Amino acid sequence: MEKVRRSRRSKIYDSLTRREFLKGAATLGAGAGLSALPVRQARAGAAKDVSIAVFYPTSGSQARFGQMCVNAIKIAIDEVNGAGGIKSLGGAKLNPVYADIQSDTTVTRNQCERLMAGGGLAAATGCYVSTFTLVATEVAERYKIPFVTGSVADKLTDRGFKYTFQVSPKASHFGETQMDFAVKMAGKGKRAAVVFEDTDYGTATSKGVIDGAKRVGFEVVLVEPYRSQFTDATPLVNKIKAAQPDFVFPVSYITDALLIIRTMKQMNVNAGIFGGGAGYIIPDFFKDLGNDANYVFSAASWNNDINCAEVPKIAQEYEKRYGEFINEHAGEAYVMIWVIADAIERAASTDPLKVRDAMAKTNLTKGPGSAMPGCHVEFNEQGWNKHVHPVMVQWQGGKLRCVYPESDARVKPAWPIPAWDKR
Amino acid sequence: MDLTIFLQALITGILMAGIYALVGIGLTLIFGVVRIVNFAHGEFVMLGMYVTFWLWKLWGIDPYVSLLITMPVLFCFGVLVQRFLLQPILRAPDLAQIFMTVGISVILMNATLFLFTADFRSVKLAYSEWVWRVGGVSIPLTRLFAFLGAILLAGLLTLFLTKTDVGKALRAVAQDREVSMLLGINPERMYLLAVGLGAALAGAAGTLIVPFFYVFPTVGVVFGLIAFVVVILGTLGSIEGALLASLIVGVAESLGILFAGSDLGLVVVFAILVVTLVFRPSGLMGQR
Numbered sequence: 219m220e221k222v223r224r225s226r227r228s229k230i231y232d233s234l235t236r237r238e239f240l241k242g243a244a245t246l247g248a249g250a251g252l253s254a255l256p257v258r259q260a261r262a263g264a265a266k267d268v269s270i271a272v273f274y275p276t277s278g279s280q281a282r283f284g285q286m287c288v289n290a291i292k293i294a295i296d297e298v299n300g301a302g303g304i305k306s307l308g309g310a311k312l313n314p315v316y317a318d319i320q321s322d323t324t325v326t327r328n329q330c331e332r333l334m335a336g337g338g339l340a341a342a343t344g345c346y347v348s349t350f351t352l353v354a355t356e357v358a359e360r361y362k363i364p365f366v367t368g369s370v371a372d373k374l375t376d377r378g379f380k381y382t383f384q385v386s387p388k389a390s391h392f393g394e395t396q397m398d399f400a401v402k403m404a405g406k407g408k409r410a411a412v413v414f415e416d417t418d419y420g421t422a423t424s425k426g427v428i429d430g431a432k433r434v435g436f437e438v439v440l441v442e443p444y445r446s447q448f449t450d451a452t453p454l455v456n457k458i459k460a461a462q463p464d465f466v467f468p469v470s471y472i473t474d475a476l477l478i479i480r481t482m483k484q485m486n487v488n489a490g491i492f493g494g495g496a497g498y499i500i501p502d503f504f505k506d507l508g509n510d511a512n513y514v515f516s517a518a519s520w521n522n523d524i525n526c527a528e529v530p531k532i533a534q535e536y537e538k539r540y541g542e543f544i545n546e547h548a549g550e551a552y553v554m555i556w557v558i559a560d561a562i563e564r565a566a567s568t569d570p571l572k573v574r575d576a577m578a579k580t581n582l583t584k585g586p587g588s589a590m591p592g593c594h595v596e597f598n599e600q601g602w603n604k605h606v607h608p609v610m611v612q613w614q615g616g617k618l619r620c621v622y623p624e625s626d627a628r629v630k631p632a633w634p635i636p637a638w639d640k641r
Numbered sequence: 642m643d644l645t646i647f648l649q650a651l652i653t654g655i656l657m658a659g660i661y662a663l664v665g666i667g668l669t670l671i672f673g674v675v676r677i678v679n680f681a682h683g684e685f686v687m688l689g690m691y692v693t694f695w696l697w698k699l700w701g702i703d704p705y706v707s708l709l710i711t712m713p714v715l716f717c718f719g720v721l722v723q724r725f726l727l728q729p730i731l732r733a734p735d736l737a738q739i740f741m742t743v744g745i746s747v748i749l750m751n752a753t754l755f756l757f758t759a760d761f762r763s764v765k766l767a768y769s770e771w772v773w774r775v776g777g778v779s780i781p782l783t784r785l786f787a788f789l790g791a792i793l794l795a796g797l798l799t800l801f802l803t804k805t806d807v808g809k810a811l812r813a814v815a816q817d818r819e820v821s822m823l824l825g826i827n828p829e830r831m832y833l834l835a836v837g838l839g840a841a842l843a844g845a846a847g848t849l850i851v852p853f854f855y856v857f858p859t860v861g862v863v864f865g866l867i868a869f870v871v872v873i874l875g876t877l878g879s880i881e882g883a884l885l886a887s888l889i890v891g892v893a894e895s896l897g898i899l900f901a902g903s904d905l906g907l908v909v910v911f912a913i914l915v916v917t918l919v920f921r922p923s924g925l926m927g928q929r
Contacts, residue, residue: 276759277750277751277754277759277858277859278859279859279862281754281759281858281859282759282760282761282857284759285758285759321859413903416904442902442903443902443903443904444898444902444903444904445903445904445906445907447862447863448903448906449657449660449854449863449864449867450653450657450784450895452649452653452779452781452895453650453653453654453894453895453898453899453903453906454898454903456646456649456650456653456899457646457898457899457903459646460643460646472761472855473761473854473855473857476761476763476855477854483770484770484772484779484781485772485779486779502760502761506761506763506855508765
């Protein structure tokens with residue numbers, strides 16, 4: 219913590235010249251989470267406990283997503299420990315060390331340095347936001363601690379890292395799946411507009427969408443990155459309207475997703491909406507938009523009704539505990555704890571190097587650790603789960619249902635979509 | 642380029658400027674009188690939003706009606722902050738003052754995070770979906786109301802500052818603290834009033850934002866940053882400057898998005914700020 223504080227303070231000092239005044243204001247704003255909720259560092263448990271670092275943003279702009287992931291992780295930890303812990307270590311319990319990365323890259327780096335340099339970790343997991351995970355996995359690589367993530371940026375496992383394991387589909391695959399699906403839906407209309415938030419997540423995902431659109435013969439009439447912290451979606455939707463698309467492919471976090479849909483309705487832009495996951499498929503989306511949420515499609519890296527045996531049980535337990543459905547990232551976060559537990563079990567050790575080698579040999583085809591689309595978790599050379607694929611989901615009657623591919627689909631897609639005033 | 646697309650961008654920018662102005666005026670008022678840069682101003686807006694949200698959620702009070710409650714509540718909050726947190730450090734070095742207001746900001750943000758969780762909340766009103774269509778241009782009524790409300794409040798504040806004795810006293814303290822004391826004005830009272838008014842305006846901005854935006858603990862960061870741009874561009878302490886600057890910022894952001902790209906709206910705004918500061922280091926209203 220001392221390290222965190224010192225680097226922050228010097229940053230603020232640096233910014234105090236007048237010319238830098240505004241930058242200072244921005245830094246302070248961004249660093250406002252600084253001394254935020256003190257890191258909840260679990261007590262060093264009994265000697266034989268196995269510590270796992272859990273890095274999620276539970277404050278700051280991404281707190282909502284981070285909190286959902288932590289919720290799911292708590293269930294998984296309870297289940298692992300309730301079932302007798304790590305048997306090869308004499309029933310050792312998993313001891314999660316939660317670190318709030320405060321939706322900030324600098325804090326992410328500091329938190330990772332702090333926990334990983336301290337030693338005693340068997341593995342780590344996080345961070346939901348690709349941008350933060352890219353930072354966290356760099357630190358993990360340096361300290362040789364296996365890091366399991368559900369973030370989707372392609373870069374995560376394209377860098378040749380030995381300690382990064384990605385259970386989720388890669389960002390570029392979302393675009394392919396979306397396009398394969400959209401082209402099936404397409405009648406005469408072939409005009410596609412791609413808008414995306416401009417950090418790693420949106421940029422990587424949209425690239426797949428644009429490539430996919432060209433591949434299936436769509437005409438890309440608009441490619442528009444935007445800042446996700448905007449206060450008004452009107453300027454953006456204005457550009458969408460001008461481009462007259464038949465399909466809109468937005469990649470967004472929360473408020474931006476909600477504002478884009480609301481504004482599309484206000485400006486009466488009637489086009490098929492194919493969201494890129496995240497903000498389009500969390501409980502808030504329907505809570506806020508009500509029936510306007512219906513008919514919206516989205517790509518997803520996980521869903522509460524995918525075709526794996528364990529999923530209904532997970533979904534039920536989450537809903538029982540937290541009163542809302544489990545979203546894609548929470549689902550993955552849950553699975554990841556089981557993947558880690560499995561590796562530690564086989565390594566029969568808390569040594570991160572041994573856990574890493576065991577994890578590289580992961581081959582789960584049943585149980586909660588396999589509950590990703592494809593129902594099979596096995597890592598390739600780069601540490602990516604080679605059996606996973608994205609799914610397409612659609613809001614129907616307030617429920618998020620899987621509609622594609624056929625192997626996972628539970629219901630037929632509702633198409634074509636009625637105009638806004640007829641929903 | 643289709644004319645309606647351009648008009649839409651222009652009008653969107655002007656409507657947004659109203660909100661920026663309201664947040665900015667409160668900030669500039671506090672600085673002008675008390676000479677403290679309030680880094681917690683965005684959080685004042687956030688508090689106003691939460692008060693509005695809960696009044697609606699618990700008692701079904703319409704946000705525009707709740708202005709009558711939000712503003713007094715935030716006024717009192719501002720007065721308390723000034724009396725017990727800012728007053729003691731008025732003579733402290735700038736750095737202490739900065740950390741004090743940053744500290745208040747952090748505490749408020751995390752207290753709301755703790756109390757209300759990170760959930761995104763919004764109010765649903767019968768008219769929140771209403772859109773006025775003129776030609777091809779869509780004007781959501783809630784944004785129009787926010788703009789008109791902001792103009793009205795800015796007008797009332799100007800009247801108060803220019804036509805009433807208390808308002809004149811406030812300006813006197815802003816212009817010269819020592820001389821105003823010679824004239825029998827108690828500056829510390831004026832400080833309380835200034836911070837109270839600034840907070841009330843931030844709260845009003847929060848209320849007017851709620852019908853078309855989302856309430857969450859870190860929402861203040863979104864509006865706080867823009868408020869600083871508005872205030873610096875329009876010269877710290879100048880209300881006319883803040884009004885003019887907010888119009889520039891709102892329109893530049895909107896047109897910047899249209900012509901340069903949706904991730905470049907703020908870049909255009911900051912480019913204008915930087916260029917302005919090079920030629921007029923203390924902002925549009927300042928001396929060279």
